[in-house]
Amino acid sequence: MLIGFADWQGYGHPGRHAAWLQRLEVNRPEIEAFRAARVPDAPPYVATPAPLAEADGSSPGGTPRAADAAAALARARAMPELHAFTYLPDRLEAGSTGLLAGVPIAVKDLMQVAGMPLSGGGKAMGRATSSRDCEVVARLRRAGAVVIGLANLHEFAYGITSDNAHFGRVVNPVAPSRIPGGSSGGSAAAVAAGIVRHAIGTDTGGSIRVPAACCGIVGFKPTYDALPRSGVTDLAASLDHVGPMTRTVEDAARMFAAMLGLEAVPRWVRHDLAGIVAARLGGYFADPLDGEVAVALDEAMKVLVADGARGSDAVVEGAHLSPAILLNTISPEATAFHAERLLERGDDFGEEVRVRLEMGLFLPGHWHAKAQRMRSALVANIEAAL
Numbered sequence: 324m325l326i327g328f329a330d331w332q333g334y335g336h337p338g339r340h341a342a343w344l345q346r347l348e349v350n351r352p353e354i355e356a357f358r359a360a361r362v363p364d365a366p367p368y369v370a371t372p373a374p375l376a377e378a379d380g381s382s383p384g385g386t387p388r389a390a391d392a393a394a395a396l397a398r399a400r401a402m403p404e405l406h407a408f409t410y411l412p413d414r415l416e417a418g419s420t421g422l423l424a425g426v427p428i429a430v431k432d433l434m435q436v437a438g439m440p441l442s443g444g445g446k447a448m449g450r451a452t453s454s455r456d457c458e459v460v461a462r463l464r465r466a467g468a469v470v471i472g473l474a475n476l477h478e479f480a481y482g483i484t485s486d487n488a489h490f491g492r493v494v495n496p497v498a499p500s501r502i503p504g505g506s507s508g509g510s511a512a513a514v515a516a517g518i519v520r521h522a523i524g525t526d527t528g529g530s531i532r533v534p535a536a537c538c539g540i541v542g543f544k545p546t547y548d549a550l551p552r553s554g555v556t557d558l559a560a561s562l563d564h565v566g567p568m569t570r571t572v573e574d575a576a577r578m579f580a581a582m583l584g585l586e587a588v589p590r591w592v593r594h595d596l597a598g599i600v601a602a603r604l605g606g607y608f609a610d611p612l613d614g615e616v617a618v619a620l621d622e623a624m625k626v627l628v629a630d631g632a633r634g635s636d637a638v639v640e641g642a643h644l645s646p647a648i649l650l651n652t653i654s655p656e657a658t659a660f661h662a663e664r665l666l667e668r669g670d671d672f673g674e675e676v677r678v679r680l681e682m683g684l685f686l687p688g689h690w691h692a693k694a695q696r697m698r699s700a701l702v703a704n705i706e707a708a709l
Contacts, residue, residue: 325685332684334666339681346678347685350650357647357690360697368698370547370561388425392418392469395427398518399472406491407512410439411472421467422581422588428463429513429522432473433480434565435554436460443556444476444487444506447664447671457554459523459565459582466581474522475509478676480530480558481657482506488673497539504534506558510568511538520571521578525555526564528649535568541575542568550582559656562649601627602637602708607645640704644697651686651694658683 325344326337347354392415399411409432418425430436432444435457440450456464464470475493477485485493485508493508495501496516503512507524511534514522524531526544535542543566550565557563567578580588603624628634658665658680665672665680672680 329681329684334681334684336669336681339678342674342678343681343685346682350682353647353650356644357651357694360644360647362693363696363700365696365699365703367692367695368561368702372546372548388418391425392427392471395519396471398516399429399513402516402518405494405496405512405516406475406487407493407509407516407518408472409442409444409475409490409509412439412470415469415471416464418467418469419465421465422577422586423463423521424467426468426521427471427519428468428578429472429474429510429519430460430470431476431480431507431510431522431524433476433525433556434460434523436470436473439470439473441556442473442489443479444490445478445672445676446489447661447668448479448556453554455554458551459555462584463523463578463581465584468521468581471519474507474513477506477508477530478673479556479657479661480506480525480527481676481679483529483533485509485512485534488675495538498537502537504537506530506534507542507568508534511535511540511542514538514540514568514570520569520574522568523582524566524568525558526566527558527562528653531564531566531568540568540570541572542566543575543579545579557656557660559653560660561656562653596627596630596632599632600635601632602635604639604642604708605636606638607642608639637708639701639708641697641701642704645701648694648697648701651690652698654679654683654686655688655691 326340329335396411396415399408432442435441435453435455437453437456440452442448442450475487475490477483478487483505484502485505493503493512495503496512507530510522510524513519515538524542526532531542531544544564545566547564552563552565555565567575567582569575569578576591577588603620624634661680669677
């Protein structure tokens with residue numbers, strides 16, 4: 324059936340049917356849960372960006388220091404075993420004054436950076452040199468930041484291990500035998516290794532948050548489209564986000580302000596948590612739960628309560644369907660974006676990413692429509708819990 328369906332779509336490759344079956348079997352639980360779920364009485368999902376704070380006029384930053392960026396580039400060159408970068412330039416552009424004056428940054432190789440080759444972490448897209456910066460990079464440059472290189476990633480951001488078949492497996496600097504997480508593994512590794520304090524990542528299904536957690540740094544996924552994605556290669560457009568990855572929360576706040584195009588950091592600091600309710604999620608999020616994670620959550624709640632918050636428990640109804648909704652959103656959207664490359668340059672993809680993209684050929688279009696109604700219902704349940 325799969326061979327015939329692929330051939331009907333103009334995508335032959337009958338010798339790949341065993342890989343398709345194996346991958347579909349991996350996602351059988353999500354597929355069966357999705358088929359069993361009823362279509363909710365909810366409209367299709369539409370993301371609406373939240374209003375953001377304006378700058379309060381605090382210090383915009385000092386004089387740029389070219390030595391900082393040069394030292395960061397030297398550190399990157401001295402650690403090739405991390406496979407944290409896909410490209411390092413021969414020379415650096417000078418930084419300017421501003422909120423991030425002279426601050427070296429690493430940019431995930433999914434974004435246009437003028438004068439640097441964009442690969443997406445793969446071969447199938449080529450490595451054409453970008454003629455312009457994506458909007459987020461342009462804003463950081465205007466704030467004085469200096470791009471020292473393009474960070475490695477899980478190929479085309481479609482995975483969680485950052486084991487890249489083309490540029491090498493990104494090594495977790497704090498636990499070399501463990502994965503660094505993905506897909507922004509190179510960005511996280513560059514920060515965790517002390518090469519830079521600031522890096523840009525993207526997040527579609529955890530691609531900032533997971534590597535930040537694995538490498539022990541700060542990762543922030545902003546509200547959808549709070550930051551522009553022009554010049555950033557798509558994975559699944561309705562889920563893609565751009566965000567900062569840094570050593571500290573203060574670094575993240577400063578970098579995020581610069582990414583918003585602000586000249587100063589808004590009043591985002593809360594001195595205590597008085598009047599705030601902090602809920603620990605149960606249900607889907609607590610079963611199963613690793614024992615060490617449970618202990619860490621207990622300790623985190625104690626700290627929040629000690630700082631003035633009121634602790635409580637909460638459940639998000641329908642959260643168990645989130646993997647099924649994600650599968651039927653990300654898979655068809657990613658396959659749609661890469662469809663022509665998949666047909667024309669299939670052998671240039673790493674096997675793992677290729678078969679995941681091919682799987683999108685076999686999920687019916689009306690499943691994506693159903694998933695968006697289920698997504699709206701789930702968002703309503705999350706908002707109810709909040």
